Amino acid sequence: MGGRRGDQGDQAAPGGGRAAATRARLLAAATRAFAARGFARASVREVCGAAGCNVAAVSYHFGDKAGLYRAVLLAGFERDAALPPPDDPSRPAGERLHDLVAAFLGRLLAPERHLHARVMTRELVEPTPALREVVEVAFRPLHGRIRALVRELRPDLRPADADLHTLGVIGQCVFYRHARPALDLLHGPDALGAADVPRLARHVAAQVLGGLGRHDLLPLPPPQGHSDDHPRPRRAAARRR
Amino acid sequence: MGGRRGDQGDQAAPGGGRAAATRARLLAAATRAFAARGFARASVREVCGAAGCNVAAVSYHFGDKAGLYRAVLLAGFERDAALPPPDDPSRPAGERLHDLVAAFLGRLLAPERHLHARVMTRELVEPTPALREVVEVAFRPLHGRIRALVRELRPDLRPADADLHTLGVIGQCVFYRHARPALDLLHGPDALGAADVPRLARHVAAQVLGGLGRHDLLPLPPPQGHSDDHPRPRRAAARRR
DNA sequence: GGCCGTTTCAAACGGCCGTTTGACACGACG
DNA sequence: CGTCGTGTCAAACGGCCGTTTGAAACGGCC
Incomplete structure (x- = not known):
């Protein structure tokens, strides 16, 4: 059996990034699935089917389903940091x-x-x-x-x-x-x-x-007039700043 | 096998309310379980265990798990109507x-x-x-x-x-x-x-x-004053800017 | 070529799920 | 008493789940 990694933070894949690509597809598919159906109801079979890989890839790359979920959250934190x-x-x-x-x-x-x-x-x-x-x-x-x-x-x-x-x-x-x-x-x-x-x-x-x-x-003129007399056109100009 | 009812709206239980009591216990336990863990994650075994009856009671009294869930919602509607x-x-x-x-x-x-x-x-x-x-x-x-x-x-x-x-x-x-x-x-x-x-x-x-x-x-005096004239004796004296 | 670590795969494992089955307990009724 | 409808039960069924297994494929390296 190949050496499990079960955690992220590795690099230098000798196989020429093939593993990293699988990891990325898995992460993307898992993000969609967890977003749509939540942790409990999204299944690893469903995720792996969408990612085009075998179910064993989850345990190989992320340890288990919870590890995959943690990786999805972590990617979200990093993406949103800036x-x-x-x-x-x-x-x-x-x-x-x-x-x-x-x-x-x-x-x-x-x-x-x-x-x-x-x-x-x-x-x-x-x-x-x-x-x-x-x-x-x-x-x-x-x-x-x-x-x-x-x-x-x-x-x-x-x-x-x-x-x-x-x-x-x-x-x-x-x-x-x-x-x-x-x-x-x-x-x-x-x-x-x-x-x-x-x-x-x-x-x-x-x-x-x-x-x-x-x-x-109020950072913007309110879209509705409160005490004025002229009805506002639907697409009133008044863009902000 | 006994006649399934699978729906509510029946009465005249010859068995002297024993069935109605089971139904009520099931409904109460299911309300707790669905409230705590949601429809998908609450299991009928868990509900029936808490209600002290057999798993088959769900299908007997409510048709299936979704019927039990619908009955819980219906009871909520009726309770909240007034x-x-x-x-x-x-x-x-x-x-x-x-x-x-x-x-x-x-x-x-x-x-x-x-x-x-x-x-x-x-x-x-x-x-x-x-x-x-x-x-x-x-x-x-x-x-x-x-x-x-x-x-x-x-x-x-x-x-x-x-x-x-x-x-x-x-x-x-x-x-x-x-x-x-x-x-x-x-x-x-x-x-x-x-x-x-x-x-x-x-x-x-x-x-x-x-x-x-x-x-x-404002329907009630706000706990803090902001542009008023009389200080509020509420808790601590409202600090003014 | 032969080798080896890495990665993927089909298949299976044990477990929990919702549901069904068939038997049994019990009160009602003729 | 015997029968019937009602309600409950233990047990089992098929199915999906997350995870593991052991072997095969791949790619760089000697």
Whole structure:
């Protein structure tokens, strides 16, 4: 029997990258499967079928199914590490909050990025032993950034209330990912999807700023007039900045 | 072999309610199991073990596992039908919104009621063929009630924006149920649970009212003051900037 | 060529799953 | 008492699961 590796971090495959290619196909297929059906319900036969390799490849390259799952999560962490826009303290806090929400929502919904986000947010609902790492690496840092902006916008807030505002933002965003099957039934299959990320981000940001009593900092003119008289055309110009 | 019933709606058990008792135990154990682990991962052996009966009882009383699941959902619908407070149009819309949010959050988190809510909200994330019914019977009516209050509070809102405000409320509430495992890790196992329902409801209601630009309608005095004139004796004196 | 470590494969293993089977216990009723 | 319908049971069935096995294929190297 060949030497098992069972872990990542190796290189110099004498076989000319053939093994690395199998590994990559397996990782991609597993990402799709875990995103679509979760850890428990995605089967290694299904993953290997999609990757075009034998079931034994999972134990050979990743040790076992849980190792494959961990590798999928790790790849998601690495891919997302550079994603969120670096915070620029010189800009207005309201705009920075909006941009952070937009980046988070994009990660949750945009077609090229949503797979890893699905795997990670599924952990929140259906935890595996990897939940702790997801919380520490992905959830808590995001929570911290939003919370810092909330406190910057309203320094007088009690910590516990800043937490509630923060979780409100995260909860609204995650809902558009988690509840997708139900939203498809409620609003039609294409409503409130990736194409609506700018609109959703604008709304969530305006919502939390309003809840903080900082209507003055709406990063964008609200799409609806509140006390004015002229009805807005549907595609009003007023792009941001 | 005995005549299968496989459906509910029967009565007149000659065996003196013994069958009905088994049915009830099965239903209770299945509710716990489906709430805790979902349809796919809860096994009929586990359910029947907890109910103290044989595995064949599932197929005898409910046809199959999916029938048992449908019966659990149905019982939840019936139990919750009388739960939400009837809307009283003579009261201020802000208070009615707060009460509705409080009732919804209570259903999601309160110990005696959360099991059915878990089964139903899990459908949003991990749909089974019963999702359609959950959406039509539970999700859409709640959405309609919140949306009507939102439009009453801000009649000038475009319908699409009223939807976003509505989903923001639901998303925040559902998050406290869905993300519980992650919240346990983030804030400690007892934070933001059933005991905090009044505080959470107050926050969510104040948040959406603020987002609607109706700070004037906060249903309860907010735990922190932001632009007011009288300091609040609440807990610690509210720190002012 | 012969060799060897690496990688892939078909096949099988044990285990849990949902479901079915056929027998048995029990109260009702003629 | 004998029969019947009802409800429960232990046991088994076929199927999918994750994992392992042992051999075959591959590719660089002498």
